[in-house]
Amino acid sequence: xxxxxxxxxxxxxxxxxxxxxxxxxxxxxxxxxxxxxxxxxxxxxxxxxxxxxxxxxxxxxxxxxxxxxxxxxxxxxxxxxxxxxxxxxxxxxxxxxxxxxxxxxxxxxxxxxxxxxxxxxxxxxxxxxxxxxxxxxxxxxxxxxxxxxxxxxxxxxxxxxxxxxxxxxxxxxxxxxxxxxxxxxxxxxxxxxxxxxxxxxxxxxxxxxxxxxxxxxxxxxxxxxxxxxxxxxxxxxxxxxxxxxxxxxxxxxxxxxxxxxxxxxxxxxxxxxxxxxxxxxxxxxxxxxxxxxxxxxxxxxxxxxxxxxxxxxxxxxxxxxxxxxxxxxxxxxxxxxxxxxxxxxxxxxxxxxxxxxxxxxxxxxxxxxxxxxxxxxxxxxxxxxxxxxxxxxxxxxxxxxxxxxxxxxxxxxxxxxxxxxxxxxxxxxxxxxxxx
Amino acid sequence: xxxxxxxxxxxxxxxxxxxxxxxxxxxxxxxxxxxxxxxxxxxxxxxxxxxxxxxxxxxxxxxxxxxxxxxxxxxxxxxxxxxxxxxxxxxxxxxxxxxxxxxxxxxxxxxxxxxxxxxxxxxxxxxxxxxxxxxxxxxxxxxxxxxxxxxxxxxxxxxxxxxxxxxxxxxxxxxxxxxxxxxxxxxxxxxxxxxxxxxxxxxxxxxxxxxxxxxxxxxxxxxxxxxxxxxxxxxxxxxxxxxxxxxxxxxxxx
Ligand SMILES: Cc1cc2nc3c(=O)[nH]c(=O)nc-3n(C[C@H](O)[C@H](O)[C@H](O)COP(=O)(O)OP(=O)(O)OC[C@H]3O[C@@H](n4cnc5c(N)ncnc54)[C@H](O)[C@@H]3O)c2cc1C
Numbered sequence: 001x002x003x004x005x006x007x008x009x010x011x012x013x014x015x016x017x018x019x020x021x022x023x024x025x026x027x028x029x030x031x032x033x034x035x036x037x038x039x040x041x042x043x044x045x046x047x048x049x050x051x052x053x054x055x056x057x058x059x060x061x062x063x064x065x066x067x068x069x070x071x072x073x074x075x076x077x078x079x080x081x082x083x084x085x086x087x088x089x090x091x092x093x094x095x096x097x098x099x100x101x102x103x104x105x106x107x108x109x110x111x112x113x114x115x116x117x118x119x120x121x122x123x124x125x126x127x128x129x130x131x132x133x134x135x136x137x138x139x140x141x142x143x144x145x146x147x148x149x150x151x152x153x154x155x156x157x158x159x160x161x162x163x164x165x166x167x168x169x170x171x172x173x174x175x176x177x178x179x180x181x182x183x184x185x186x187x188x189x190x191x192x193x194x195x196x197x198x199x200x201x202x203x204x205x206x207x208x209x210x211x212x213x214x215x216x217x218x219x220x221x222x223x224x225x226x227x228x229x230x231x232x233x234x235x236x237x238x239x240x241x242x243x244x245x246x247x248x249x250x251x252x253x254x255x256x257x258x259x260x261x262x263x264x265x266x267x268x269x270x271x272x273x274x275x276x277x278x279x280x281x282x283x284x285x286x287x288x289x290x291x292x293x294x295x296x297x298x299x300x301x302x303x304x305x306x307x308x309x310x311x312x313x314x315x316x317x318x319x320x321x322x323x324x325x326x327x328x329x330x331x332x333x334x335x336x337x338x339x340x341x342x343x344x345x346x347x348x349x350x351x352x353x354x355x356x357x358x359x360x361x362x363x364x365x366x367x368x369x370x371x372x373x374x375x376x377x378x379x380x381x382x383x384x385x386x387x388x389x390x391x392x393x394x395x396x397x398x399x400x401x402x403x404x405x406x407x408x409x410x411x412x413x414x415x416x417x418x419x420x421x422x423x424x425x426x427x428x429x430x431x432x433x434x435x436x
Numbered sequence: 437x438x439x440x441x442x443x444x445x446x447x448x449x450x451x452x453x454x455x456x457x458x459x460x461x462x463x464x465x466x467x468x469x470x471x472x473x474x475x476x477x478x479x480x481x482x483x484x485x486x487x488x489x490x491x492x493x494x495x496x497x498x499x500x501x502x503x504x505x506x507x508x509x510x511x512x513x514x515x516x517x518x519x520x521x522x523x524x525x526x527x528x529x530x531x532x533x534x535x536x537x538x539x540x541x542x543x544x545x546x547x548x549x550x551x552x553x554x555x556x557x558x559x560x561x562x563x564x565x566x567x568x569x570x571x572x573x574x575x576x577x578x579x580x581x582x583x584x585x586x587x588x589x590x591x592x593x594x595x596x597x598x599x600x601x602x603x604x605x606x607x608x609x610x611x612x613x614x615x616x617x618x619x620x621x622x623x624x625x626x627x628x629x630x631x632x633x634x635x636x637x638x639x640x641x642x643x644x645x646x647x648x649x650x651x652x653x654x655x656x657x658x659x660x661x662x663x664x665x666x667x668x669x670x671x672x673x674x675x676x677x678x679x680x681x682x683x684x685x686x687x688x689x690x
Contacts, residue, residue: 065633066511067473072627102630115630125630 024330035324042176047361049260055353057252058124061117066124081133084258085404088213091258092140094372095172097378098140102335103129105168106144107152112164114148119293120356123300127352130304131311134408135258139172139296146290147173150219154278159237167217173213176206176264177287183208184421187230187284193222193264197272200224200236202309205248210416212247212283213260213424214342220266221283235285244269293359295369295416299352302376302412306345308409309405314338316394334390348376367429374422377412384409439496440590440612442485443552445507445543445672446500448508449563456664465563465662474511477558479518479625481619484588485556486519487623493590497521505530511640516636517628523641526649533640536564538653540572545649547577552597553613559584562565570617580610642663 032337059067080091098104106122108114113212115121130137151160169413181190191204197273212218218238225232237247239322244267252260268422278286317329317338355368385404395402413419450456461465474482479682489495500515502508503526512523524546528534534542547555560567574581582597586605589596591600593612600606600621628636646653674680685688 016595059634060510060513062638064510064517064636065630066632067514068517068628068633100629101627102632110631110634116634117630153593217541295510 007101009284010026010215023106024103032215045345051425052259052300055350055357058120062121062124065117065121066128069101069103069128070131071099072134073129077129077136081258082398084133084135086398088252088257089141090135090214092094092214094136099169102168104172105138105148105164106167108148108164109152112160114164114166116373119360120353123296123352126297127304127307127349131308133258134305134308134411135256136299138256138259138298138411139214140210141257141294141301142175143163143167144216145294146175146416147217147219149293150277150290151237153289154235154282156274158274158355159277169322170216171236172211172215174209174211175290176209176218176220177291178206178208178254179204180207184418187233188289189221189223191220191222192226193224193234193236195224196270196394199271199275202236202238202244202266202269202271202411204266206266208251209262209264210259210415212262212264213250217422218245218264219277221287222266224280228281229393230284231281233287234280235283235286236271237277237278238266238271239268242269242271254410257402257407258423284344287295292366292369292417295373295422296352296355296359296365298412298416299348299355299369299372299376302373302380302409303345303349303352305405305412306341306380307405308346309380309384309387309402309409310341310345312401312405313390313395316391321392321394328390337386338390341386348372348379351375367426370417370422370425373412373416374419377409377419379413380409437660439494440488440554441496441550441552442488442498443499443543443544443555444478444485444498444515444520444538445546445555445569446483446502446511447475447480447558447561447563448472448502448511449561452562452689458664462661462663464663470613472507472510474560475558475563475564475629477560477618477620478511479620480517480620481556481558482515482518482520483623483625484585484616484618486626488588488590489519499524499550499552501543502526503534503542503646504528505532509661513633513636514628516639517633518626519632520639522639524644525641526644526646528646533655534653534662535657536566536568537572538651538655539652540576541651542646542649543569543573544576545651547573551648555615557615558615559617559619561675570615574615577613577615580614581616582608582610582614583614586619586621588616588622607661610620618684 026314048404076097077094080094102115103115103125106125107116107119108116110116126137126141131139151163151167157162177186177189179191181187191206193202202220204222206220215237218240220236220238222236223232224234246265246267248263248265253261314329317334318327321328351368351372353371355365358365358368367398372391383435388402388406391400391402394400397403450465450471451473454471457466471676473592478589485495485498491500494558498520499522500512500520501524502512505528509525512525518521526542543555555573557570559570571581582599584599585597587598595610595612597608597616599608599618672683674683681690
């Protein structure tokens with residue numbers, strides 16, 4: 001314990017906080033763990049003097065957009081959710097509307113045709129969309145938190161000018177890291193890049209790439225110098241239609257069926273040197289940074305999903321279904337389960353919003369993001385499963401959406417780092433804090 | 437003509453999707469921690485004003501106005517995100533309620549001050565369902581009025597309003613200035629897009645109080661009691677058309 005206080009003392013001094021700091025709520029000793037945020041904090045002010053507010057409070061703008069997105073999702077997306085799931089395809093008009101609403105450019109500045117909003121706004125939008133359709137939500141999530149952010153942060157001015165207006169108005173983006181040989185062990189990727197006279201040549205392939213059917217813009221991670229191991233990884237921009245680029249297969253999935261997931265091949269794909277993203281050999285840093293914050297997006301997708309599943313079932317048990325002469329939601333056995341589920345959803349949301357706010361404040365949020373994603377996906381899995389049971393036969397049939405939320409929930413424990421990988425991240429931070 | 441100066445009065449009400457509940461004391465509908473939003477008919481009014489401008493009718497300004505509690509600011513921002521140019525908020529205390537005549541008198545002052553030449557209001561607000569404000573305002577101003585519009589066309593200072601009436605449509609023609617109230621079929625209000633929400637942040641929102649207007653808004657009505665409608669009794673199923681006719685006869689309905 002003595003060493004913990006020793007570790008925390010400089011932080012307490014630096015932040016001028018008079019309240020005693022407890023390990024669970026304090027920043028880990030500052031410079032030791034790098035804050036791998038890929039976007040600059042919006043608030044460069046010292047937040048230690050701001051009176052704390054409830055974590056669920058939204059700014060006026062965030063609240064307004066939550067409302068607007070929720071309405072849009074209810075009216076424009078909900079009627080299509082079942083059909084898109086059955087067809088295992090995203091309706092192109094939905095994609096068009098997402099662009100129209102500015103949902104594909106949440107953080108892109110106005111000068112590039114975006115909405116110019118903050119990170120938490122993106123999180124709010126992802127959650128609201130997932131309440132209605134987790135497939136639409138992940139499209140928006142990947143496009144905003146991984147693709148747009150990568151260009152905003154590391155794109156040259158020329159790349160920004162060329163691509164951000166498109167990404168804001170009509171071009172869907174994909175993030176290509178995983179490969180058949182590299183999932184959890186992402187940096188073991190085998191796709192190779194070689195220098196050419198005018199740029200680079202890419203060979204290899206990717207697996208499980210979200211949005212790849214709809215996307216025209218791909219951020220591809222490839223190793224430019226395998227001798228350097230993961231430090232050879234470099235990020236490139238690739239357009240669909242470049243010779244040698246092909247989609248080999250569209251996966252059939254358990255859930256989020258309307259979101260496309262494909263295998264992609266690169267066969268001598270030549271790309272100009274302007275399409276290098278950032279610097280050579282820094283791709284692995286970019287990937288870590290992006291996934292650290294992207295994880296908060298997935299966590300929000302999961303809390304949105306849990307809310308959607310809960311609300312869907314709550315509507316049924318408290319209004320429609322009677323057994324033994326009573327609404328089934330009046331039985332205490334049901335009520336206690338639902339109260340428990342709601343509590344867990346709100347606990348998960350607190351983790352999600354706290355992680356988002358910490359990122360925005362420029363604090364280290366890596367462990368918070370990992371906890372948020374881990375817990376939110378667990379809660380989503382549990383609640384959506386129970387929600388099916390609460391609705392009985394009506395929950396099991398494909399007429400309603402209960403069974404779909406259940407199927408969709410599983411992905412939360414897999415992509416952008418499996419639950420085990422989140423646990424590993426959390427444990428690493430803990431061990432660092434508690435090693436004497 | 438320099439372009440229309442449109443005033444759109446809007447009201448913050450209990451959200452249309454929320455089931456209203458009467459409070460314990462039976463004096464009003466429960467409003468504490470209940471979701472509120474813009475009166476749906478007022479969304480149509482804002483949308484119509486914005487569409488007039490988009491249809492190249494010369495519009496110099498669209499002003500959204502609301503008298504309501506501090507939170508009414510939210511719906512004014514929404515109105516601005518949908519396309520209104522600025523907002524005026526007359527702040528009322530949390531429980532303070534204006535009656536239609538009071539609102540109409542207040543609006544009359546606003547119209548005079550803003551030199552509005554077209555006022556578009558919802559035909560009713562879904563909380564009180566009084567459906568009087570627009571008509572009273574037109575009376576006070578001595579302007580033409582067209583209520584429950586399902587279509588609005590403006591050419592020069594001539595306004596053509598179509599309204600759905602029993603058995604068909606009625607077309608009214610009048611000259612500006614005038615008061616129009618909106619009905620459901622007029623348009624489909626847009627969702628505020630994210631970039632427009634950000635733009636709305638920068639649009640001016642003027643804060644006022646009732647004192648600034650010097651109107652007599654003393655309430656004239658007294659609410660005696662608010663009760664929920666009686667629960668509907670379950671119906672009966674009939675076998676066929678003959679069964680239905682027999683049943684209707686039995687009930688004295690035929
Ligand atoms: C629908 C979908 C969409 C996707 N979208 C994208 C995308 O857009 N871009 C992209 O790059 N990738 C994407 N992915 C890939 C995704 O990120 C990976 O599937 C994920 O990282 C897991 O890798 P894996 O599938 O190879 O599983 P594996 O790594 O093989 O893991 C299998 C199991 O082993 C466990 N495990 C592995 N290593 C360890 C360890 N060290 N300690 C303890 N347990 C361990 C895992 O937790 C898991 O339970 C997507 C995947 C899916 C299914």
